[in-house]
Amino acid sequence: MEILKSRKIYPKLKQNLENRKILILTGSRQVGKTTLMKMLREELSSGAKSVFVDMDIVSNREFGESLAGFLDFLYLNGYEEKGNTFYCFVDEFQKVKSIGNVFKNLYDNYPNIKIIASGSSSLSIKNNIKESLAGRKFIFEIFPLDFEEFLIFKGGKDIKEIYENIHKLKQPEIKMPAKFERILDEFLTFGGYPEVVLADGTDNKKQILKSIFDLYLEKDIIGFSKIENFPAFKKLVEILAVQNGQETNYSSLSKEVGIHVKTLKNYISLLEETYLLKIIKPFYSNKKKEVVKSPKVYFLDNGVRNFFLKNYSSLEKRIDKGVIWESYVFQEIIKNTEELPINFWRTKQGQEVDFIIGGQKILPVEVKYKGTGKTRDFGNTLAFMRFYNIKKGIILSKNMNKKVTVGEYELTFTPAINFVKKL
Structure with a gap:
């Protein structure tokens, strides 16, 4: 997994961990998006709180269907409203249709939550986030190795x-x-x-x-x-x-x-x-x-x-x-x-x-x-x-x-x- 740090996109992803923007990683399956996110999670400073959730797992999708449900999920995993930045990694987020609005509300109302998400379908992602996340996101396309x-x-x-x-x-x-x-x-x-x-x-x-x-x-x-x-x-x-x-x-x-x-x-x-x-x-x-x-x-x-x-x-x-x-x-x-x-x-x-x-x-x-x-x-x-x-x-x-x-x-x-x- 460590070798993925040699990917040209990795320094850009790492650099953007420190700003408020929602990071969206898109690309085909098996191209390394999930591994890159897990590596970014490992880059967090000692003591930083985070959670990783895979929306490919059907039972996880209910967390993303409403703001209240997602917040409860975060609370159960250590999020504190007055605490330091809490990093939320969401894999295959396009599987939850309403999650774009959830992300928008989190971004607008909970400034200490940093969202890093990945998805395998550009259209589904654009449909989910085009309007709701306008001005709130950076999108990075992950391709096979050059x-x-x-x-x-x-x-x-x-x-x-x-x-x-x-x-x-x-x-x-x-x-x-x-x-x-x-x-x-x-x-x-x-x-x-x-x-x-x-x-x-x-x-x-x-x-x-x-x-x-x-x-x-x-x-x-x-x-x-x-x-x-x-x-x-x-x-x-x-x-x-x-x-x-x-x-x-x-x-x-x-x-x-x-x-x-x-x-x-x-x-x-x-x-x-x-x-x-x-x-x-x-x-x-x-x-x-x-x-x-x-x-x-x-x-x-x-x-x-x-x-x-x-x-x-x-x-x-x-x-x-x-x-x-x-x-x-x-x-x-x-x-x-x-x-x-x-x-x-x-x-x-x-x-x-x-x-x-x-x-x-x-x-x-x-x-x-x-x-x-x-x-x-x-x-x-x-x-x-x-x-x-x-x-x-x-x-x-x-x-x-x-x-x-x-x-x-x-x-x-x-x-x-x-x-x-x-x-």
Whole structure:
């Protein structure tokens, strides 16, 4: 458990223990939210009073159904109205529909109660707290490990040192050491769920991935979301795993799955709300020339996607290695940028850029598993840059390390690992 302190989010969580804001940790099941909260509880100064309650346990939910009931629960666990700060840790709080108002009343009327809560469904959480906790909360999204965190969990100092020094390489086409390639391949194959990362052997990793999905189905889908057509839901997930990173045509997909378009959209929204995947929308300014409707869908963990594909082959043996590499880049961007919009760009003539990262400056990012440095690698990116008068673009591959200047436009080829390390 101690190793979770190496997670990049942990210092932020620890720092926010000292203010009054309600801390909300969201993310998929088994990503480490509960463990992080228990570690935060251990960080409390000697003598600080606290309580931990898991709302996944049905019998605990009655405590959160009313302010009076929750206060009685706190009193029984040592809370004193005139005492020092009392820390209340609530796991899977979205299971209690009325708890948002309870939290609001506690925050407004009991200033010495500090609430730290976690949940696995972003929509349920937003519905519970959007209005009631306005101005009273900080929300932190907890994702599977990124590659840097993965290396820390694996514990190899030599591999971590290689990672830290890749940016120093000068050759236009670089080659990674074999031992680094092996550890990267493991990450791209089995993903970044902490328990999977720490497990020994491929069979154990596969079994843990299966158990993660089984728990997800039991707790979030069957037990909480009340999916009416479970076979269609599972079929949809399997199809999306195959189509990962492709544009999604809702009409065609609904026919393939055998459900109404509205139901399909609800299912995909549910998959996003429960952190299985992420939807990104097109970037556009001209509806006549650019794609404006069809979104793309990316899984948030390559190990989970491979579970649905039933394919754990090493990267070089995969026909979808480009998709895996693109997903890796997307996942690292999501895990390491806060609130920056991410879109993709595509014209009706077929020109496409994988990712457009917004913010103060728009940055087009094209992903190539093995770049060549030639025009075919950056033609679409250059087209976007000219269309929007953006001076700099990035092409991320596994091996290329050079810059190309075309008139006033600069395109930087860099190993994807270099790029995400700087995020």
